[in-house]
Amino acid sequence: MTDYTLETEDDRLEALRRMLTIREFDTKAGHYFADGEIPGFVHLYIGEEAVGVGTCAALDPDDYIASTHRGHGHCIAKGLDPDLMMAELFGKADGYCNGKGGSMHIADIDSGMLGANGIVGAGPPLATGAALSISHQDRDQVALAFLGDGATAQGQVHEAINQASTWDLPAIFLIENNQYGEATPVEKQHNVDQLSDTAQAYDIPGVTVDGMDITAVYEAVQEGRKRAANGDGPTLIEAETYRYHGHYEGDEQNYRTDEELQQWKDRDAIDAFKARLIDRDELSEAEFEEMQAEVEETIADAIEFAHDAELPHPQEAYDDMFSDTVPEIEKFANRARTDGGDSR
Amino acid sequence: MTAQAELDGQETETMTVREAIRQGLREELERDEDVLIMGEDVGAFGGVLEVTGNLYEEFGEEQVRDTPIAEAGYVGAAVGAAATGTRPVAELMFSDFMGVSMEQIMNQMAKMRYMFGGKTEMPVTIRATEGGGMGAASQHSGTVHTWISHFPGLKAVAPGTAAAAKGLTKAAIRSDDPVFVFENKMIYEQKGEVPTDEDYITPIGEASVEREGEDVTVVATQRLVGESLTVADGLSGDVSVEVIDAQSLYPLDTETIVESLRKTGRMVVADESPVSYGTHAEIIARAQEEAFFSLDAPIQRVGTPDTHMPFSTPLEQEVLPDGEGVQNAIEKIV
Ligand SMILES: Cc1ncc(C[n+]2csc(CCOP(=O)(O)OP(=O)(O)O)c2C)c(N)n1
Numbered sequence A: 001m002t003d004y005t006l007e008t009e010d011d012r013l014e015a016l017r018r019m020l021t022i023r024e025f026d027t028k029a030g031h032y033f034a035d036g037e038i039p040g041f042v043h044l045y046i047g048e049e050a051v052g053v054g055t056c057a058a059l060d061p062d063d064y065i066a067s068t069h070r071g072h073g074h075c076i077a078k079g080l081d082p083d084l085m086m087a088e089l090f091g092k093a094d095g096y097c098n099g100k101g102g103s104m105h106i107a108d109i110d111s112g113m114l115g116a117n118g119i120v121g122a123g124p125p126l127a128t129g130a131a132l133s134i135s136h137q138d139r140d141q142v143a144l145a146f147l148g149d150g151a152t153a154q155g156q157v158h159e160a161i162n163q164a165s166t167w168d169l170p171a172i173f174l175i176e177n178n179q180y181g182e183a184t185p186v187e188k189q190h191n192v193d194q195l196s197d198t199a200q201a202y203d204i205p206g207v208t209v210d211g212m213d214i215t216a217v218y219e220a221v222q223e224g225r226k227r228a229a230n231g232d233g234p235t236l237i238e239a240e241t242y243r244y245h246g247h248y249e250g251d252e253q254n255y256r257t258d259e260e261l262q263q264w265k266d267r268d269a270i271d272a273f274k275a276r277l278i279d280r281d282e283l284s285e286a287e288f289e290e291m292q293a294e295v296e297e298t299i300a301d302a303i304e305f306a307h308d309a310e311l312p313h314p315q316e317a318y319d320d321m322f323s324d325t326v327p328e329i330e331k332f333a334n335r336a337r338t339d340g341g342d343s344r
Numbered sequence B: 001m002t003a004q005a006e007l008d009g010q011e012t013e014t015m016t017v018r019e020a021i022r023q024g025l026r027e028e029l030e031r032d033e034d035v036l037i038m039g040e041d042v043g044a045f046g047g048v049l050e051v052t053g054n055l056y057e058e059f060g061e062e063q064v065r066d067t068p069i070a071e072a073g074y075v076g077a078a079v080g081a082a083a084t085g086t087r088p089v090a091e092l093m094f095s096d097f098m099g100v101s102m103e104q105i106m107n108q109m110a111k112m113r114y115m116f117g118g119k120t121e122m123p124v125t126i127r128a129t130e131g132g133g134m135g136a137a138s139q140h141s142g143t144v145h146t147w148i149s150h151f152p153g154l155k156a157v158a159p160g161t162a163a164a165a166k167g168l169t170k171a172a173i174r175s176d177d178p179v180f181v182f183e184n185k186m187i188y189e190q191k192g193e194v195p196t197d198e199d200y201i202t203p204i205g206e207a208s209v210e211r212e213g214e215d216v217t218v219v220a221t222q223r224l225v226g227e228s229l230t231v232a233d234g235l236s237g238d239v240s241v242e243v244i245d246a247q248s249l250y251p252l253d254t255e256t257i258v259e260s261l262r263k264t265g266r267m268v269v270a271d272e273s274p275v276s277y278g279t280h281a282e283i284i285a286r287a288q289e290e291a292f293f294s295l296d297a298p299i300q301r302v303g304t305p306d307t308h309m310p311f312s313t314p315l316e317q318e319v320l321p322d323g324e325g326v327q328n329a330i331e332k333i334v
């Protein structure tokens, strides 16, 4: 649930809290990944917090988002529970997906989160489909797909935007241009100056905003949402941002310089938003410290929750394939139950 | 269940496979306004192979939608729609185009329920035409249902009769899982008795014994069901042939097949997919696992001999599995 905007002081403080929560969550996720406690891959969102939070603040609570492999920030911005997220990262039965998904597949459809996605560029068609359900049932919602600068080169992204535009569906496509797809800089992947330029191909609005400025992101998504909900079709938004960590944890990052990283850090979105709130007398340095301490406690609790949670029973590997049982899987599950699965 | 028992006591109407599918679609569109048909030229044009016909006129653009020619996009949209409260039925004009949409099928549609720990429904139906026989050449004649049957998280059905064509189409649409309905395009004109009851469905996972026999079991699919029945008629008096329409490929009704094999001791598997590493092999593996000691002869496979479908008629006829192939296989083991 995204039950905050940027309209009131309380909302703005909540937005700042979410940005801090994302940074703390991912800092700790990186830590436990390095430790070996979190298996698989983790792609951290640190540096890009203003994009996820600015976006979700502009959405209504039951709007849908389709996320990416770099999805933790989207989840927290959308209001998912860090306990259940962390438990999922740790592969625990109490995680959002009962340990079947992990970092790249956290989903909570009831909260409007259509899933992180391990396939680059796969989210936009899903958002177009969610927008189709919304439009067909005349529901007061919109569907937004996050996608990376790299993903923007994928064929299915074009297909999804074209279809949503042609059918005037209530969708928004938000490109998180963090300057790289893995190690390849954006100029080596695209021929356009701005990724939002491609909007012309669909005759929809395309805007590029400063992704380090939460208000700029918020206002662009608000516009896009208004247009989508009005039945005028999708908007393509490009938010220029930067990831502070490697593509994945452990990435050597030989493709960029320390100076470049520092230049972006100098424009850090959390620092900027915090300074603005202090300027407006909505926050004091002491209150900020207190907020940061609370966020650290929230994430420490999430880690404790994840540590304490049970691992799934191996037998659960046979659950959730279908809405009903099929004899094939039942047979394998039964064999596993009787002889530990040695014979299939 | 035997085909006759299935139809006993039901009111039926004679119609073609094409009409049976359309009737199934019409009834489901009517029953549930969240059922959405989409695909290339399925609307105003009525479908390239004329299956959707006048459904667009009957139900309008909201329920019967022409999509851009973008299989990844609209199959993906069907997945997103299925996860968010509607019941899409997407058509792939030719199953050969499935490759274009394969990403959304294998990584989204098939995996979402599982990856999300069971927390989503995926009530999506994909209709796809298959099969050679009309000189459509290699890119419009493929039989790819093994891919889908093989891939975990997807259900696959492939009717051989008009009744099953309607019953399975309806079962697919009502299912909360992704179901692929593989329609062999050479049997669209084949006629059969079809129950008119609006709630008639063919349960996914049930085979149908189309003809009872004692000496050999032919497990057939799609066009080869009808051809096997003709062969069985021709052999009657000499060889008593039992013909089973597998109907559902995944899940597969192993029990009905094995029960028949226990009775006859001999089996031929006839399916148009390429022979190696496929549907035939899976049926045979299950048969020998369950009824090895009932076997009196090696099980035979009838399928496409690992080539693509060539264009020129003599070439296509050379590789297209047919009744003659089924008969040869029967004669080899009886
Ligand atoms: C279809 C596909 N191709 C390649 C990959 C491997 N991969 C994972 S993330 C990534 C880079 C994506 O870049 P971008 O879309 O800019 O997102 P970012 O990681 O920068 O957030 C790649 C190539 C993948 N997961 N899926």
Ligand SMILES: [Mg+2]
Pocket (backbone or CB within 6 Å): A148, A149, A150, A176, A177, A178, A179, A180, A181, A182
């Ligand atoms: Mg990127």
